[in-house]
Amino acid sequence: MKLLHGSDFHVGLANYGREVEEFGRSFDAFVDTAIANAVDLAVASGDTFHGRRPGPKELRIVAAATRRLVNAKIPLVLSTGNHDGMATIADPDSQTLGWLDAMQLDGVYVGIRPMVIIVPGIAAVSVLPYAHKRAVDDPGLTLRERTDESSRILEESIAELSRRMTTFDDIDHPYVRLPRVFVGHLTTESASLGAEAAMQMGWDTTVDPAVFDPFDYAALGHIHVGQQVSPKAWYAGSPDVHGFGEEADDKRFLLVDVERGRDPIVTILPTSPRPLIRRVVSAAREWTEVDEPFPEGAVVELRLRPSGKMDARVARDLVDAMRKRGALFVQTVVEEPEQVRSRSRALEAEAPVTDQVDAWLATQDAPESTKARAREIAVRALSVQ
Numbered sequence: 001m002k003l004l005h006g007s008d009f010h011v012g013l014a015n016y017g018r019e020v021e022e023f024g025r026s027f028d029a030f031v032d033t034a035i036a037n038a039v040d041l042a043v044a045s046g047d048t049f050h051g052r053r054p055g056p057k058e059l060r061i062v063a064a065a066t067r068r069l070v071n072a073k074i075p076l077v078l079s080t081g082n083h084d085g086m087a088t089i090a091d092p093d094s095q096t097l098g099w100l101d102a103m104q105l106d107g108v109y110v111g112i113r114p115m116v117i118i119v120p121g122i123a124a125v126s127v128l129p130y131a132h133k134r135a136v137d138d139p140g141l142t143l144r145e146r147t148d149e150s151s152r153i154l155e156e157s158i159a160e161l162s163r164r165m166t167t168f169d170d171i172d173h174p175y176v177r178l179p180r181v182f183v184g185h186l187t188t189e190s191a192s193l194g195a196e197a198a199m200q201m202g203w204d205t206t207v208d209p210a211v212f213d214p215f216d217y218a219a220l221g222h223i224h225v226g227q228q229v230s231p232k233a234w235y236a237g238s239p240d241v242h243g244f245g246e247e248a249d250d251k252r253f254l255l256v257d258v259e260r261g262r263d264p265i266v267t268i269l270p271t272s273p274r275p276l277i278r279r280v281v282s283a284a285r286e287w288t289e290v291d292e293p294f295p296e297g298a299v300v301e302l303r304l305r306p307s308g309k310m311d312a313r314v315a316r317d318l319v320d321a322m323r324k325r326g327a328l329f330v331q332t333v334v335e336e337p338e339q340v341r342s343r344s345r346a347l348e349a350e351a352p353v354t355d356q357v358d359a360w361l362a363t364q365d366a367p368e369s370t371k372a373r374a375r376e377i378a379v380r381a382l383s384v385q
């Protein structure tokens with residue numbers, strides 16, 4: 001069985017001069033790729049929409065693309081993400097994708113609650129909607145205990161879904177040969193986070209990726225850096241570059257060959273996100289100098305690093321020159337001397353997560369034992385966007 005796995009489309013996001021349609025084109029490309037590869041199943045692992053109240057353009061884009069999959073007779077399974085989940089916690093009627101579920105389109109399965117979906121002749125699919133950690137908010141527990149407790153509940157929910165599938169193990173069961181697929185939007189303990197995500201420190205529930213071992217493939221969403229986290233579990237990542245710090249990440253869909261009882265065979269299909277590039281113009285150079293060419297339509301972050309007072313007109317000329325060379329959008333950042341000094345600090349986006357946590361803890365006034373414990377929790381519970 002061949003499936004196409006995409007995730008974190010964020011249709012509705014429009015930043016750096018980009019239109020809503022741009023992120024929509026990635027969802028269209030996902031459908032085109034599914035049809036071109038004649039897959040048996042398409043899987044979108046959450047955050048299809050960027051917001052819980054998608055506007056008419058976003059709805060139209062997703063509805064039209066979904067219709068094309070229906071016409072091509074390719075089943076589609078969607079899970080919900082943190083961006084397009086319930087508007088009200090614990091109220092399934094407030095699910096962003098509720099309208100799509102209500103339409104009951106042939107072969108379109110929306111995971112607005114935990115469920116095992118039988119896609120006839122293709123796969124048995126366990127879907128787990130995004131589980132918000134606030135759903136486990138026992139005020140009697142410490143933050144550490146709450147984080148552990150929500151991880152335990154999440155792992156138990158996944159184990160329960162895989163247990164439900166063990167009823168198919170009987171050799172005479174009609175579903176015994178069906179590949180078992182998991183679809184969900186969550187963080188795993190071993191995943192490396194995106195540069196942007198690493199800067200947004202917070203608390204998020206994490207699961208041990210070993211919990212996916214009973215499945216033949218786990219199609220994960222939430223972390224925007226595409227990666228494999230266990231023999232069975234992969235993040236497709238976002239097909240678009242959302243912001244600076246992730247401009248060097250490879251963006252992709254995953255074409256996956258899944259059979260019952262063996263590890264998945266995954267082929268990475270690169271997407272074509274709009275290039276985001278950084279250009280630093282330092283005081284050591286002439287202000288008017290923009291000698292490096294960049295791709296047509298690029299979003300450019302122009303970092304000005306003046307040693308003295310900067311002439312605003314010169315900065316404007318630089319932006320104009322970049323636009324003439326084909327930049328879609330130029331964001332100007334003037335680095336203050338303090339920022340220039342801070343560049344060497346570990347809080348640089350390129351630094352490993354542990355260094356960033358250490359750098360932050362170094363600024364905190366707390367006993368070393370508390371810091372050590374905070375470090376341990378922070379490193380394993382770093383949240384993502």
Ligand SMILES: [Mn+2]
Nearest residue numbers: 008047222385
């Ligand atoms: Mn996302």
